[in-house]
Amino acid sequence: xxxxxxxxxxxxxxxxxxxxxxxxxxxxxxxxxxxxxxxxxxxxxxxxxxxxxxxxxxxxxxxxxxxxxxxxxxxxxxxxxxxxxxxxxxxxxxxxxxxxxxxxxxxxxxxxxx
Amino acid sequence: xxxxxxxxxxxxxxxxxxxxxxxxxxxxxxxxxxxxxxxxxxxxxxxxxxxxxxxxxxxxxxxxxxxxxxxxxxxxxxxxxxxxxxxxxxxxxxxxxxxxxxxxxxxxxxxxx
Numbered sequence: 001x002x003x004x005x006x007x008x009x010x011x012x013x014x015x016x017x018x019x020x021x022x023x024x025x026x027x028x029x030x031x032x033x034x035x036x037x038x039x040x041x042x043x044x045x046x047x048x049x050x051x052x053x054x055x056x057x058x059x060x061x062x063x064x065x066x067x068x069x070x071x072x073x074x075x076x077x078x079x080x081x082x083x084x085x086x087x088x089x090x091x092x093x094x095x096x097x098x099x100x101x102x103x104x105x106x107x108x109x110x111x112x113x114x
Numbered sequence: 115x116x117x118x119x120x121x122x123x124x125x126x127x128x129x130x131x132x133x134x135x136x137x138x139x140x141x142x143x144x145x146x147x148x149x150x151x152x153x154x155x156x157x158x159x160x161x162x163x164x165x166x167x168x169x170x171x172x173x174x175x176x177x178x179x180x181x182x183x184x185x186x187x188x189x190x191x192x193x194x195x196x197x198x199x200x201x202x203x204x205x206x207x208x209x210x211x212x213x214x215x216x217x218x219x220x221x222x223x224x225x226x227x
Contacts, residue, residue, distance in 0.1 A: 009154070041220065043118070043218030043220045044204070044218050089156060089157065100145055100162065101147075101162065104156045106156040
């Protein structure tokens with residue numbers, strides 16, 4: 001089955017600086033890669049996703065890049081703000097053959113230092 | 115629009131007791147999922163359902179049962195609770211996961227003494 005590794009497990013960044021979280025996956029057929037943000041006491045919420053036919057996607061201060069050859073994808077947050085402090089999860093899905101299950105990474109706790 | 119609602123939000127059980135966690139969604143989603151979240155281990159899939167009347171095992175199904183009698187509800191049961199089942203449980207729902215994101219509830223914090 002799919003295995004997703006996520007690094008780092010914790011990350012502290014000065015407000016206004018950039019943050020980068022990296023994930024690697026094992027199933028070369030995986031074709032959908034979402035990122036979720038989880039705030040304290042809440043469930044995860046999708047913040048951005050990318051499909052395997054795209055190398056990069058951007059939404060305001062958030063971007064995701066995908067390297068299919070190396071089987072890794074990354075989340076980039078620029079001009080970080082205090083409200084970016086949360087736990088971030090990457091995930092991967094191989095949608096072939098009717099697979100309906102996401103495999104999640106172990107999470108990164110991001111702290112923005114004012 | 116409530117989205118995904120989980121009941122209860124908190125519960126303390128004694129070892130050997132049973133209970134049912136309820137998940138309700140009002141988005142007419144076909145797919146529903148139960149995850150558990152433990153420190154340092156991310157979200158692990160327990161069971162899932164691809165439609166009313168269907169269920170399937172996920173990554174960590176042992177000790178849990180599920181039922182999807184109505185499209186909007188997905189129940190997670192613990193027949194004989196064990197301390198290893200102390201966790202935060204999340205329910206999620208989606209249209210086909212390839213095309214649509216999963217929407218999560220706010221979780222049930224369960225402690226087994």
